[in-house]
Amino acid sequence: MDSFKEECAVVGVYNCQNAAKLAYYSLFSMQHRGQEASGISSSDGKKIKTIKNHGLVTSVFDEENLKKLSGYAAVGHNRYSTAGEDSMLDAQPVFARYDLGEMSVVHNGNLTNAQELRKKLIENGAIFQSFMDTEILIHLIAKSEKKCLQDRIIDAILQVQGAYSLVFLSRSKMFVIRDANGFRPFSLGKIQNDDGSVGYIVASESCAFDLVNAQYVRDVQPGEMLIFEANKPPQSLQIMSPTPHPCIFEYVYFARPDSKVFGRTVYDVRKKMGIELAREKSIDADIVIPVPDSGVAAALGYSQESKIPFELGIIRNHYIGRTFIEPTQTMRELKVRLKLNPIRELIEGKKVIVIDDSIVRGTTSRQIVRILRGAGAKEVHMCISSPPTISPCYYGVDTPNKEDLISARMSVEQICEYIEADSLVYLSLQGLRQSLECGQSDSFCQACFDGKYVV
Known part of the structure; x- marks a missing residue:
């Protein structure tokens, strides 16, 4: 995240x-x-x-x-x-x-x-x-x-x-x-x-x-x-x-996996998001690793659907605060390295699929790619289990301004180049809704993904 x-x-x-x-x-x-x-x-x-x-x-x-x-x-x-x-x-x-x-x-x-x-x-x-x-x-x-x-x-x-x-x-x-x-x-x-x-x-x-x-x-x-x-x-x-119009982003990131939110178990939905992502985007790789902790369930789903082995290739230090708390770019990047550490023996010489729940500014994603390359990854493919975040939220989530949202000002190809990955793919909005097993009549608020505000 x-x-x-x-x-x-x-x-x-x-x-x-x-x-x-x-x-x-x-x-x-x-x-x-x-x-x-x-x-x-x-x-x-x-x-x-x-x-x-x-x-x-x-x-x-x-x-x-x-x-x-x-x-x-x-x-x-x-x-x-x-x-x-x-x-x-x-x-x-x-x-x-x-x-x-x-x-x-x-x-x-x-x-x-x-x-x-x-x-x-x-x-x-x-x-x-x-x-x-x-x-x-x-x-x-x-x-x-x-x-x-x-x-x-x-x-x-x-x-x-x-x-x-x-x-x-x-x-x-x-x-x-x-x-x-x-x-x-x-x-x-x-x-x-x-x-x-x-x-x-x-x-x-x-x-x-x-x-x-x-x-x-x-x-x-x-x-x-x-x-x-x-x-x-x-x-x-x-x-x-x-x-x-319940917030669809609760399933993507906010809620704990063991919670039942809007009638659905969060863990189950996130795992299905990974399954849908694997169906939409097939990548030739050696291992699937999550960005802990919010990417774990989706990575499991992606691994099971793609038959590519799942590994906990990045270990999170739970005693480090969340990276957005730091006001400067330099400090945010340092805190990513303090918080996330790769297991070189799992990663070295491998083509790696990294599953994360979203990209907001792009800072953390770029640092993760650099960390994996530093651990000897042959290729790094970033897969996001939600659509691009293009609009800020006004309903209780303190998102960055629109100009700070990387997906609002860059194409997927440009973001891929910015984060220095070999490839970058997102789950489609249709795929996200499919993960929730909802039809057109289920009116989730998805303004962060489509810019259509309810209020």
Whole structure:
């Protein structure tokens, strides 16, 4: 994977003992969706407490501060900035006191009309402490003339556009909302408590359920609000007409392979992407190797379909941060070499097929080709298990500007020359959809590949 920033992870836990600890483990399992900051708010029915800070989940939380987050309900967030700036004021959850009491909110996504709403609110006297889209929702709720929080949230939601998976926590209730397009994944699970009662969890990915022994129930539906309150099953309200356009790139890169996203297992889809790529593009080579970790499943599929042996020819150092974090080109290239190391004995004298999920800027791909040539590869063929990325995302993914996307300004032949490969092939958009076993009626958002934006 080459220089995409990810969107965030959210979790909500209700009617569970040690809800904050369950939120902690859930955030830990979704660390791949954001490494900049982490936070949890919990409620004991009387007061909401919040702890958040820069860093990974394990560095922000320990046993001592988790004990401070007592209560039966909690919301949590892992942040990678898609809107706002890198400051503690932009970390979530966002906590507020207002005329109805206390509230904490976590948000995954981007509001496409955020600047317009912010300007109107400021003109009407609102004072913002952060640059986050999420704070806009707090102001809209506080200014609403509706009498109860549920109606105020709905009132606010109907004023915003874009992508959002939201969890609101009051002192006694939890509200969950997914945008009408269902851009980002959002799943509902059930937890069996020790006393026999049932608790509930919502999370950006179903992999969060496995670690806390929760049972996947279903996805939160596009345009749906779920209301959780004591001694009642979750109440479902369809507050917007659903127009599903789930993000196809979740399957390509973002989601963990062991997650179930939009009704399909990610690992299975990625493996099929490799199978389709092998069917579309036949290459004479000695071995197939993945760019770890996001290229592994597709490389397995390519190997099985092509009958070319699969090898783990590149080993990843998991203790090195993601390469896009570094601001300069030189540092990004250095971090690629720190993170990825070839096994010379597997590569030397071989014609190598390298499987990666995407090319964004091209920096990482060029470094990988150079690393393999340095290890003695006879030929290096770069195969990408998705179509060329030609457009930025405005729905919760911090992609580069269009001019920084190499596929938006170069042909495949030019990119191949730039990354110094012997050949470069991409999976077609039709092949990607075939991997998902979807027809023309399945309306995935694929704007990053075709430039056609839903909102």
